[in-house]
Amino acid sequence: MGNPSKVLTCRGFRWQGVERKAYKEGRVPYKAVTRQTLLGEGPGEDALQFITRYFEVQPGGYSTLELHQHPHAVVVLRGTGKLVLGDETHEIAPYDCVYVAPGTKHQFRATGTAPLGFLCVVDRVRDRPQVLG
């Protein structure tokens, strides 16, 4: 194949050619969260050892309270919310950057009137989350 380099144009927090999917498969507790995998799982992207995902939580929604051994690097793109991070809760707003260290419980909650959207980068090869509730 040719060079797989590309620009994924964004309109309204939807990226060209990227499917918006359910946040997780299966019966795990979360509410009103979607996932778009921007880079790392497409054809020609095998060189990426990390996966770039965009999650969006609608107002009142929340991600699963969970922990795992792989770390997260997160950058908020839109909205405001609360982040459970270990034993603390933080307010988060656009462009705030979050490090979720291995084994740290975490949950994102959209507590404002707008969707909370954030990038979350993870290793391609990673352990499965342990769901806490």
Place this chain on the structure above:
Amino acid sequence: MGNPSKVLTCRGFRWQGVERKAYKEGRVPYKAVTRQTLLGEGPGEDALQFITRYFEVQPGGYSTLELHQHPHAVVVLRGTGKLVLGDETHEIAPYDCVYVAPGTKHQFRATGTAPLGFLCVVDRVRDRPQVLG
């Protein structure tokens, strides 16, 4: 040490506790570019196999035209500009996402009236760029 998880609060595209540095060391061709390393090089961040950086190019500025074997995952956060990507030039705007595949020449240019700011994630262990001009 304790749990190194953290929130880096952002104000005006400066992140709490993060130093704004010159884009590159040495005499390589670029203009009006700064770098902030958000995650991956700080204490307690060894678990991250990738580094999250934020680059900002002032109007009229440009990054080095270069190529390397490590890939880039880029998400634009502010401003508009042009991206040289292989043999093509693309217009880029906030939230556009870019994959720079191995061995692909690339250059970011801030062609608008505002700074062009973007996240760029790379492997922790990576080859050095080959500067093209």
